[in-house]
Amino acid sequence: MTPQDAQVSPATKPERSGPALARRVFFPNQVLGQPLVLIVTAFWVALAVTVWSASPWSSLPGPGEVVRAFGTLWWQQGMGPELFSTLKLILHATFLTVVISMLVSYASIIAFFRPVVEAVSKLRFLGLTGLVFPFTLATGGGYSLKVWLLTFGMSTFFVTAMAQAVLEIPREQYDYMRVLGASEGRIFWEVVVRGTLDKALDTLRQNLAMGWAMITMVEGISRAEGGVGALILNQNKHFHLAEVYAVLIAILVLGLLLDYLMAISVRVLCPHVLLQRVRR
C-alpha cells in the first residue's frame, strides 16, 4: 500500500443502492467516486447541448452549424496555424509573466521592495487600452507589443496573488526554520519558494485562463499577424456567428487542455497538496 492509498476515505467507496446513490448525488458535501463524477458531468453536458439545440433564438447558430463552421475554418481558413500562433504568443507571455512576477512577489520579503510590489499589484485596475501607445513606443509594435501587453496584463494579477501567498506564510514557519539553524537563504528557498510552489502553480493556472480572455483584445491590435483573436474579430465583423462560436469552442478546448496539463504538473511537483485538499 502506498502512502497515498492510506488516505482513501471510506466515503469514496463505490455507491451501490439507488437511494444511497441519489443521496450521494443530491445531498450537500458528499464525496463522489470517479465513475459517478463522469456520469454527473455527462448529464450536464448533455443538458447544455439540448438547451442550445432547442434555443428559441433562431439568430443564434445551433450546434450543427457551429460544427460545420469549425470544419470550414479548420480546412479552408487555416485555423490550425492561427491557434498555434496564439498558443506560442500566450506561452511566451506566460513565461515572461512567471519570471517577472515571481521575482517581484518574492521581493516582498524585503521591506525596501514592498512599495514596488504594492504598486505593481495595483496596476491591475488599469485597462490595457490606454497602454497600447506607450507599449508601442517601448517595443516597436508587432509581436513584441502583443507579448508585452499580455505579460503586463497577466503579471499584475499574478503578483497580487503570489505576494498575498508570501504574506500569508505564518511567522512560525520562519521561526521554526531559524530554530533548526537554517540560514536566511535556506529559509527563503524552503519556506518561500518551495513552500508556495503549489500556490504559484495554481496562480499560473488562473493566469493562463486570463491570457486567453485577453487574447482577442491583444491580437486585435495588430490583426495582420493573425492568431485566433484576429480570426474571431474578423468573423465577428461580418456577423459570422457560427464561425465566432467555433473559434470560441476551440479556445475553450485548448484552454481546458492547458488547465489539465497544469493540474498534472501540480500533482507531479506538489503531491503533498493533494493530501491536504478535501474534495466535496
Place this chain on the structure above:
Amino acid sequence: MAAGDVLLSVENVWQKLGDAQILQALSFQVRDRVRPGVVTGQVVGLLGPSGVGKTRLLRILAGLDQPDRGTVSGPGGAPLPVGSVGLVFQSYPLLAHRTVLDNLLVAGQANGLSASEARSKSLALLDRFRLSERARYYPAQLSGGQRQRVAIAQQLVKQKTFLLMDEPFSGLDPAALEDVTKLIIEVANMDELNTVVLVTHDIRSALLISDTLFMLGRDRDAAGKIVSGAHIQKTYDLVEMGLAWRPDLEMDPGFPAIEREVKQAFKAL
C-alpha cells in the same frame, strides 16, 4: 562539567509587549543533575497559566527574541544564539512539501552536516522514534503523535544541549501521553548535559518526569489585581524531595500530596 554546574542561566529578564510588561525580573538556573553510574540529563517543567508569558520566555530562550533587559546564557556563561537551542513548537510545524525523511535531512544540512552524515543520523533517529515506516510519508499523512515525534527527531539531527517543548502533552490520548513522556526522558538521558525544558500547564505529567519545577506567575495585590509581569513564583526541587527519576512515582504516597500542593500554588498564579 562538574555536578551542580550551571547549564542554563536566565538572569533578570524583562520583556514588554506593547505597553504590557510580560516578563519582569525573571531569573532561574538549571544545574547539572548527576547520578553515579547513570547518564542523567535534566528535565525541567515550567508551569504557568495561559497568557502568563510562557511562550514569550520560550522564544527568548530559543534566541528568537531578545529580552528588553537581562541575559540568557548556557554552560560557562556562553551565549545561546538562535539555532543552538532546539524548540518544538506546540503545533509541530514541519515542511509540508517534504517527506518525513527529507524533513530530517533538511535539519541536518541546515546545521552543516554532510549529506551522508545527515542521512545516517536521520535514519537512525527515525528508527529510534519508530518512524522508519513513515519515512516516505508527507506530514499531512501523519497523526498528531507522529508529527510530534518527527518534530522532536528533527531537532535532534544536530546534537543540541537544550530542547524546549511548548505544551508537549496537549491533546494527547493516554497512550500517546505515555509514549511522549518516555520519549522526553529518553531524549534527556541521551547525554549528561542534555536539558529538556517543558512549558506546560499539565501539572501531573510535568511532575512525573521533571527533576525541577518552576512556577511562572504574576504578583497580585490584595484585591487580586495583577500588579507585575511574570517571574518565577516558586521552585520545586523534586530530586531533593525524593520525587524524581522514579518509574513508580505515582504509587508513592507523597505524590498525591505534592500534586495537590502544586495545583494549589498554580491556582494562585
